[in-house]
Amino acid sequence: MPDILEATRHDVELPPDLLAFLACPTPDAWVDWALANPELLLIDHAQCEKKAASTAMSLLYRYVDQPLLLTKMSQLAREELLHFEQVVKLMESRGIVYRHLSASRYAEGLRCHVRPQDPDRLVDILIIGAFIEARSCERFARLIPHLDDDLAKFYRTLVKSEGRHYEDYLMLARHLSVVPIDERVAFFAGCESQLIVTPDTAFRFHSGVPD
Numbered sequence: 001m002p003d004i005l006e007a008t009r010h011d012v013e014l015p016p017d018l019l020a021f022l023a024c025p026t027p028d029a030w031v032d033w034a035l036a037n038p039e040l041l042l043i044d045h046a047q048c049e050k051k052a053a054s055t056a057m058s059l060l061y062r063y064v065d066q067p068l069l070l071t072k073m074s075q076l077a078r079e080e081l082l083h084f085e086q087v088v089k090l091m092e093s094r095g096i097v098y099r100h101l102s103a104s105r106y107a108e109g110l111r112c113h114v115r116p117q118d119p120d121r122l123v124d125i126l127i128i129g130a131f132i133e134a135r136s137c138e139r140f141a142r143l144i145p146h147l148d149d150d151l152a153k154f155y156r157t158l159v160k161s162e163g164r165h166y167e168d169y170l171m172l173a174r175h176l177s178v179v180p181i182d183e184r185v186a187f188f189a190g191c192e193s194q195l196i197v198t199p200d201t202a203f204r205f206h207s208g209v210p211d
């Protein structure tokens with residue numbers, strides 16, 4: 001397997017802690033798959049931004065007694081909705097019709113391991129949030145060298161904001177857990193990398209590799 005630092009050493013520099021957080025780099029086969037499906041990439045990307053806003057909103061509703069979480073999730077939901085608008089606008093300018101797509105196995109493949117009782121439940125959801133953001137950030141960086149100028153410029157701005165979202169989720173997980181979270185992070189790193197390196201049925205932004 002290629003070294004994660006090696007695989008992302010193009011164009012955009014990713015923070016070393018973010019790279020170390022992910023257990024594996026995105027395989028080249030996924031990058032090729034994405035470049036062969038430019039419309040699906042943008043449609044699913046729009047879906048992901050919308051879903052990210054909705055996850056943040058659901059935390060806002062459920063954990064009203066956590067002021068730091070409320071502030072961070074409120075900011076995050078607004079940013080994700082702004083990203084959503086930007087992707088939709090970009091799709092429109094390229095004549096890409098927004099249609100419904102089934103979700104990839106990725107998020108559910110992580111969420112099925114969430115422990116049922118709080119605060120464990122919340123800590124797991126926040127750790128998963130950190131993985132989704134970190135992987136998104138890494139994938140944008142991997143795609144950038146292959147994209148046209150407009151899309152590359154847009155994805156460079158997203159590398160920055162999704163990188164910040166990863167930091168916020170991880171900070172909140174540490175802040176709200178009563179015990180160290182390292183073991184739980186290692187557990188989810190293992191699950192996440194499996195979803196990334198194993199064959200998947202359909203191309204999506206967070207899919208595995210072609211079957």
Ligand SMILES: [Fe+2]
Binds near residue numbers: 162
């Ligand atoms: Fe986003």
Ligand SMILES: [Fe+2]
Binds near residue numbers: 052080133161162165
């Ligand atoms: Fe994000």
